[in-house]
Amino acid sequence: AIIKSWIEAGAPYERFWTFVPPRKPDTPRVKNRDWSRQPIDLHVLAKLESLGLQPSREADRRTLIRRVSFDLTGLPPTLDEIKEFLADDRPKAYEALVDRLLAKKQFGEHVARYWLDLVRFADTNGMHKDFYRNFIAYRDWVIRAFNDNLGYDDFVRYQLAGDLFPKPTNDQLVASGFSRLHLIIDRGTALPEESFFKNVVDRVTAVGTTFMGLTVHCATCHEHKYDPLTQKDFYSLFAFFNNIDAAPETSGRPKNGLQPPFLALGTPEQHRNLQQLDKQLAVSLKALMALKTKVAAEKDPQKKKAFARELKAMTASYDALKGMRDRLDREMPRAMVMRERKEIRPTHIRVRGQYDDLGELVERNTPEFLPPLKKTGKTATRMDLAEWFVDPGNPLTARVAVNRFWQQFFGAGLVKTSEDIGTQGEVPVYPELLDHLAVSFINSGWNVKDLVKQIVTSRTYRQSSVSTPEQFATDPENRILARGSRFRMDAEMIRDQILATSGLLVYTMYGKSVKPPQPDGLWKSVTMIGERFKADTGAAAYRRSLYTYWKRGMPPPQMTILNAPIRDACIARRERTNTPSQALLLLNESEYLGAARELARKVLGIKETRAAQRLAFAFETVTSKLPDAKERQILSDLLLALQKSYLEQPELADEICSGLNLKTAENRAQLAAWTVLVNALYNLDITKTRE
Numbered sequence: 087a088i089i090k091s092w093i094e095a096g097a098p099y100e101r102f103w104t105f106v107p108p109r110k111p112d113t114p115r116v117k118n119r120d121w122s123r124q125p126i127d128l129h130v131l132a133k134l135e136s137l138g139l140q141p142s143r144e145a146d147r148r149t150l151i152r153r154v155s156f157d158l159t160g161l162p163p164t165l166d167e168i169k170e171f172l173a174d175d176r177p178k179a180y181e182a183l184v185d186r187l188l189a190k191k192q193f194g195e196h197v198a199r200y201w202l203d204l205v206r207f208a209d210t211n212g213m214h215k216d217f218y219r220n221f222i223a224y225r226d227w228v229i230r231a232f233n234d235n236l237g238y239d240d241f242v243r244y245q246l247a248g249d250l251f252p253k254p255t256n257d258q259l260v261a262s263g264f265s266r267l268h269l270i271i272d273r274g275t276a277l278p279e280e281s282f283f284k285n286v287v288d289r290v291t292a293v294g295t296t297f298m299g300l301t302v303h304c305a306t307c308h309e310h311k312y313d314p315l316t317q318k319d320f321y322s323l324f325a326f327f328n329n330i331d332a333a334p335e336t337s338g339r340p341k342n343g344l345q346p347p348f349l350a351l352g353t354p355e356q357h358r359n360l361q362q363l364d365k366q367l368a369v370s371l372k373a374l375m376a377l378k379t380k381v382a383a384e385k386d387p388q389k390k391k392a393f394a395r396e397l398k399a400m401t402a403s404y405d406a407l408k409g410m411r412d413r414l415d416r417e418m419p420r421a422m423v424m425r426e427r428k429e430i431r432p433t434h435i436r437v438r439g440q441y442d443d444l445g446e447l448v449e450r451n452t453p454e455f456l457p458p459l460k461k462t463g464k465t466a467t468r469m470d471l472a473e474w475f476v477d478p479g480n481p482l483t484a485r486v487a488v489n490r491f492w493q494q495f496f497g498a499g500l501v502k503t504s505e506d507i508g509t510q511g512e513v514p515v516y517p518e519l520l521d522h523l524a525v526s527f528i529n530s531g532w533n534v535k536d537l538v539k540q541i542v543t544s545r546t547y548r549q550s551s552v553s554t555p556e557q558f559a560t561d562p563e564n565r566i567l568a569r570g571s572r573f574r575m576d577a578e579m580i581r582d583q584i585l586a587t588s589g590l591l592v593y594t595m596y597g598k599s600v601k602p603p604q605p606d607g608l609w610k611s612v613t614m615i616g617e618r619f620k621a622d623t624g625a626a627a628y629r630r631s632l633y634t635y636w637k638r639g640m641p642p643p644q645m646t647i648l649n650a651p652i653r654d655a656c657i658a659r660r661e662r663t664n665t666p667s668q669a670l671l672l673l674n675e676s677e678y679l680g681a682a683r684e685l686a687r688k689v690l691g692i693k694e695t696r697a698a699q700r701l702a703f704a705f706e707t708v709t710s711k712l713p714d715a716k717e718r719q720i721l722s723d724l725l726l727a728l729q730k731s732y733l734e735q736p737e738l739a740d741e742i743c744s745g746l747n748l749k750t751a752e753n754r755a756q757l758a759a760w761t762v763l764v765n766a767l768y769n770l771d772i773t774k775t776r777e
Contacts, residue, residue: 103517104299104507105314105455107481110525111518125526126544129519130567142549142569147172149550149777151183152710154542156575156776157495158187160196160630161591162583163710184542188535191595194233197534199578199632200494201228203660204296205267206653209343209599212269212638215614217336219270220343223351223421224263225632226596231261238487238532239476242297246472249424259349262424265289265327269638269654270345273335282334283441289327290320295656297475299486299507307439313509317435318446319453325433326450326468331425339615347425352418360418363411370404430465456481476532482507484524488537492523493659495541497573497776498563505658515565551777574662575776577648578631580672584768585628587707588681589688592628599635600626603677604642612639627677647671672769679761682768683742686760697725704760708767721763728759 092098113125114132121131121141134141145153151171155163163171171183187193207225210216231241244261251258268288271281287306294302304310305320332347352360377397384390435445450466452459452474459466459474475483486507493499500520503511514520523537530536541547551570564571575583585591601622608619621627634642641652647667651657672678685707689700701721705713713721732739732755739751739758748754767773 102314102509104485104509104511105481107457107479108485108521108524111521114518122545124540124544125522126519126540127546129516129522130546133516133566134568137566139566139568141545141567142552144545144548145550145570145777148711150180150548153570153777154184155187156579156583157542158184158196158538159190159192160199160579160582161192161586165706168706168710180548181543184539188539191233192593194229194231195595195630195632197232197494198225198228199576200490201232202632203651203653203657204490205264205292206651206656207267208636208638208641208653210637210639211271211336212654214272214275215336215339216612216637216639217272217339217615218343219340219345219422220420221263221267221422222596222598223260223419224267227257227260229596229632230257232534235533235535238527238534240532241534242475242483243469243472246293246297246475247467247469249426250467250469256349256351259423260351260421263422264292265330265424266332266345266422268292270334270336273337276335278334280441283436285334286324286327286330290323292656293323293327295505295658297486298482299489299501299504299511299658300482301506301508301510306436310510314455315453315508318448319455321433321435321448322451323453323471325448326466326471328433329427329431331427342420344420344422348420348422350415350418350420356414356418360411360414363407363414367404367407367411370400370407374400374404424468426468478528484527484532485520488523488527489520490658491534491537492541495538495547496564496567496571498565498571499659502563502565505656516567570777572775572777574648574664575774576660577645577650578634579776580648580774581631581644581677583773584678584681588685590628590681590684591630592625594625594629597633600629600633601635602627602642602644604644608643609637609640612637644671644675644677669769672774673765678768679742679765682765683757683761685764686757689760689764690757697722700760701725704764704767708764709770709772711772724766725759725763728762729755732758 111129114128116128116131117135118131118140121127131141144150148168151163151168155161155167171179174182176182202225207221209218209221211219241261244258245264246262248254248258248260248262254262268285270285287303291303294300300315302315302320302323304313305315305317307317309316332345336345350357374397377393377400381390381393381397384393433448433450435448437443437445450471452471457474457477457479459470460477461470474480478484486504489499489501489507490504493504500514500516500523501507501512505511523540526540527533527537546567547570549567549570551572553569557569561568582591601619603621604619606619609617631645634645636642636653638652638654641650646652647665648671649660649663651660685704689704692700692703695703698718701718702712705711705717705721732742733751736751736754739754742758742761743754746757748757
C-alpha cells in the first residue's frame with residue numbers, strides 16, 4: 087500500500103538526508119516562549135510540545151558546576167570553585183563559569199582524549215612484537231590545537247595534508263602523522279605488498295570513520311545493496327593514501343620508536359646549535375684524522391710519543407664535543423610524518439579485496455554520490471581532498487563533527503551511531519537541530535569553542551537529570567531530551583577525579599607517556615621480546631590518564647575494564663557496560679586506595695573539627711555536594727563501626743597504614759577507618775556518574 091501510494095504520487099525520489107548539504111532550518115515555533123530563545127532549545131521544545139511534554143527544571147547549581155566542569159575539563163570542580171559559583175548571583179554567572187572552563191588548559195587535554203580514541207592513538211605498533219612507537223608530538227599537537235581553538239577546517243587540513251603545504255610548519259607536519267597511526271606489522275611476518283595494502287586500507291578506513299562518519303571498510307571487497315559507497319569509490323579514496331614514501335613494515339626495534347619518514351622538532355635555537363656543533367665536529371674530525379696520519383708516519387720515537395699524547399687529548403676533545411651534540415640531538419622531540427613519493431603509484435580495485443588480485447585501474451577521486459572534487463592540477467592531491475572535506479558544500483564533515491561534540495556532552499549523538507551517520511546508521515530524532523549546528527559551525531569559521539559554548543549554555547543541557555519511572559520507561563536513553571543526560575563517566579575521568587580530589591594529581595602537561603602502577607607481570611602473556619612492565623614512580627605515576635602508556639597488545643586494565651578501547655581501530659563512541667569486575671577494580675585498585683588514604687589524611691589534618699564537619703568536607707570534596715541528614719547518619723555509623731573494627735583487629739589497620747609513622751593503635755585505626763570511608767565515597771554512584 088505504501089509503495090502504491092508513492093507511485094500514485096509520482097514516485098518522487100529524495101536523496102538520503104546525510105548526503106545533502108546542510109541548510110539552515112526555519113526557526114521552530116513554540117508555545118512556551120519564556121523558556122528560551124536559543125536555537126537549540128527552540129528545536130527541542132518544539133518537539134517536546136508536539137509530544138505533549140515539557141522540559142525538566144534546571145539542575146541545581148552544585149550539579150551544574152560539577153556537570154560542566156567534568157564535560158569541559160574531565161575534572162571535578164574544587165571546593166573554592168564551587169563556593170565562588172554559588173556566591174555569584176549575576177544573571178550571567180553560569181556563562182562566566184563556562185568561559186573560565188573553556189580557557190583552562192585542561193580543556194584541550196580532555197577533548198583530545200576523545201580524538202585519540204577516534205584516531206586509534208597508541209604507544210606501540212599493535213602487531214606481533216608490538217614495538218614502541220613515538221607519537222608524543224602528535225598527542226601534544228592535538229591538545230594545543232583544541233586549547234588554541236584552531237579552526238576545525240585547519241584541524242582537518244593539517245591532518246590530511248599538512249606535509250603538502252608550500253612551506254609546512256612543524257605543527258602541520260606533526261599533524262600529518264594522522265596517516266601514520268595505523269597498526270604496523272614486523273618484517274618477515276607477511277609479504278611486504280600485503281602489509282602495504284593493509285596499511286593503506288587502514289588509512290582510508292580511518293578517514294571514513296573520522297571525517298566522513300561512514301563505515302567504508304566493507305567496500306575493500308564488496309558492495310552493499312542499500313549503501314551508495316562502491317568499491318570504485320573506496321579505491322578512488324585509497325589512491326590518495328597509496329603514495330607514501332615509507333616502508334610498510336618494522337625492521338627490528340625502531341630507534342626511539344621512530345620509523346621513517348620522521349621530523350626533528352627542535353626549536354630554532356636547538357637547530358642552530360646542532361648545525362654549529364656539526365661544523366665543529368667536521369673540523370675536529372679532519373684535524374684528528376690528519377694527526378693520526380702524522381702519528382703513523384712519524385719514525386722518531388720521542389716525537390711519536392708527543393704526537394700520541396696530543397692525539398689522546400684531541401680524541402678526548404672530539405668525544406666530548408660529539409657527546410654534547412648527541413645529547414642535544416636526543417633532547418629534540420621527533421615525529422613520524424607523511425611524505426609523498428615523486429612518482430605516483432598506480433591504484434587498482436582489488437578483486438574481492440585480495441591485495442594481489444588487481445582489477446580496474448582507478449584515479450584519485452571522491453565518492454560519486456557526494457559533491458565532486460575540485461582538482462588544482464592534473465592529478466588530485468591530498469590537499470585537494472582536504473579542501474573538499476572542509477568545503478561548506480560537503481554534507482558530511484560539519485555534521486559528523488557537531489554530532490560527536492554533542493555526544494560528548496549528552497552521552498549520545500543526535501545520530502546515536504556516530505561511527506556511521508549514513509544509510510546504515512540511526513535516523514536522528516532532531517535532524518533540523520543537527521543541520522542548525524552544522525551550518526552555524528561552518529559560519530562561525532569552524533570555531534570549536536563557540537560550538538561547545540552554544541551547546542553547554544543551552545537550557546536543554548542545563549536540565550535536571552532526575553526523572554520519574556514513567557519518563558524513564560517512555561524514553562530510557564533520553565533521545566527526545568526531556569531531561570538532562572545521566573551516564574557513567576569514562577575510565578579516565580573516574581581515575582583523574584580520584585587523584586584530583588585526593589590531591590595527588592600531577593598537572594604537568596605534554597611529553598612522554600607514563601606507566602601508573604600495575605602488576606609486574608602485566609605484559610608477560612603478550613610479549614614476544616621479553617618486555618616487562620615497569621611502573622613509573624614519583625610524580626609521573628600521578629599524571630592525567632591521557633598520558634598513560636597505551637600498549638595495544640595489553641592496554642592499561644584500569645581503562646579497559648571500564649570500556650576503554652584497545653585502539654587497534656578507530657572508535658567513535660565507547661560502549662558502557664556494568665560488570666562486577668568494574669566494582670572490584672574501583673574498590674580494590676591499590677592506586678585508588680592510596681588516593682583514599684591521602685584524602686583521609688587531609689581530612690584528619692583539619693584542626694579542631696568535629697567528625698560531622700570532617701564527614702561533610704570529605705563528602706563535598708568527592709561529590710561536590712553536601713550530605714543530607716540520612717547520608718550523614720549512614721556515614722557516621724559507618725565511621726564508628728570501622729574504627730571499632732580496626733581497634734579490634736589492629737593488624738588490618740597496620741596494613742592500610744603501611745609506610746606511615748603513626749605512633750598509637752588509635753591513630754592507625756582512625757586513619758584506616760577514614761581511608762575505607764573515603765574509598766566508599768569514591769565508589770558511590772554519584773561519584774562515578776555524570777549527572
